Each structure stands twice: as C-alpha cells, then as structure tokens.
Amino acid sequence: MNQTKVRDIVDEALAFDESLYLIDLVISENNKIQITVDGDNGVPLSECIRISRSVDNSFDREEEDFSLEVSTPDIAHPLKVKRQYKKNINRILKVKTLEEEFEGTLVEADEDKIVLSWKAREAKPIGKGKVTVQKTATLDYKDIKEAKVKIVF
The missing domain is CATH 3.30.300.20 (K homology (KH) domain)
Incomplete structure (x- = not known):
C-alpha cells in the first residue's frame, strides 16, 4: 500500500x-x-x-x-494536532512536559503555545492558613510530551 x-x-x-x-x-x-x-x-x-x-x-x-x-479519536488518547487544542478550549487538560505535569482549564491555544489556568491553595504570605490563588502556565507545543482531556462527571 x-x-x-x-x-x-x-x-x-x-x-x-x-x-x-x-x-x-x-x-x-x-x-x-x-x-x-x-x-x-x-x-x-x-x-x-x-x-x-x-x-x-x-x-x-x-x-x-x-x-x-x-x-474518531478516543477521549483517552492524547491530543496530537494543534487544531484539537483549539477545539478543547474551556476544558480541563492534563499536560505532561519533560519537567512537570499540569492540570488546568485550557484558556488559550494558538499556533505556538497553549495557556492553562487553575486555582491552587498556597500559604498566606503573612500569618497562618492558606489562600486560594489563580495560577496560569504558558506551554509551547514543542515542550508538551502528552496532553489529555480530563473527563469530569
């Protein structure tokens, strides 16, 4: 063939x-x-x-x-092409790079990169306790080892 x-x-x-x-x-x-x-x-x-x-x-x-x-692609399979990222804006992704793993809402996808956003609990700068902060990560496609859409029930 x-x-x-x-x-x-x-x-x-x-x-x-x-x-x-x-x-x-x-x-x-x-x-x-x-x-x-x-x-x-x-x-x-x-x-x-x-x-x-x-x-x-x-x-x-x-x-x-x-x-x-x-x-069609199975939901369990990783995203392979940039157009799939654009299709999944506002969904939660699990993304692995060579250094770390991220889990957040895909808020942006363009030709070079994606932007994930999530909330995290961190220690207060002053005093005891924790505070919720909004975090973001900008990842180039070339740095992404694997990205999957997280299924939320």
Whole structure:
C-alpha cells in the first residue's frame, strides 16, 4: 500500500468538509489502513462512512488486499494536532512536559503555545492558613510530551 496515495485520497475526501481534519494515518505491514479523523464540531458517522467509501473505491480489491478502519479519536488518547487544542478550549487538560505535569482549564491555544489556568491553595504570605490563588502556565507545543482531556462527571 502506498501511504502517499492513501493520504492524498483522504485529504481529498476531507476537503468536502473543512471542519474535518486528519489526526493519524497508519498502514501496517499486512495492509491494514487505520485512519483517524476529528472535526471542529465532532465527526458524524456519515462522514466516517463517506471517507471510508472514498478510500475503498479508489483501490481495486483484486489487485491489493487491505482492511480499512476510519474512526474518531478516543477521549483517552492524547491530543496530537494543534487544531484539537483549539477545539478543547474551556476544558480541563492534563499536560505532561519533560519537567512537570499540569492540570488546568485550557484558556488559550494558538499556533505556538497553549495557556492553562487553575486555582491552587498556597500559604498566606503573612500569618497562618492558606489562600486560594489563580495560577496560569504558558506551554509551547514543542515542550508538551502528552496532553489529555480530563473527563469530569
């Protein structure tokens, strides 16, 4: 299977709906094609079917034997592309960098960085007790090792 050809077909299929974007494309040694797509407003099942048919109809099954799976990202999987961060503004993220871990509300996401905000309890500067303070962290995408959306019930 030619990954470039498959990617071109997927990109062509995604061009019909500009709110959709490719997260991952994996082709295994035994020709299992796994395509993961996401959308700014979610991905309807009909779009997964349309993308699957577009890829399936572009290859002759008599010439190449392959299996095909088109899916959306699982909530447990880390965010992979910048557009996913923008989609998840105002949600709580768990973010790991090489040095530390953060958990906070994603308040901003642009082309270079994200901004997380959270409340923390700290000792009062004078006297006993603690006070609640608002904290923020600005993280460059290149420094993020893993980021996941936290599920809150």
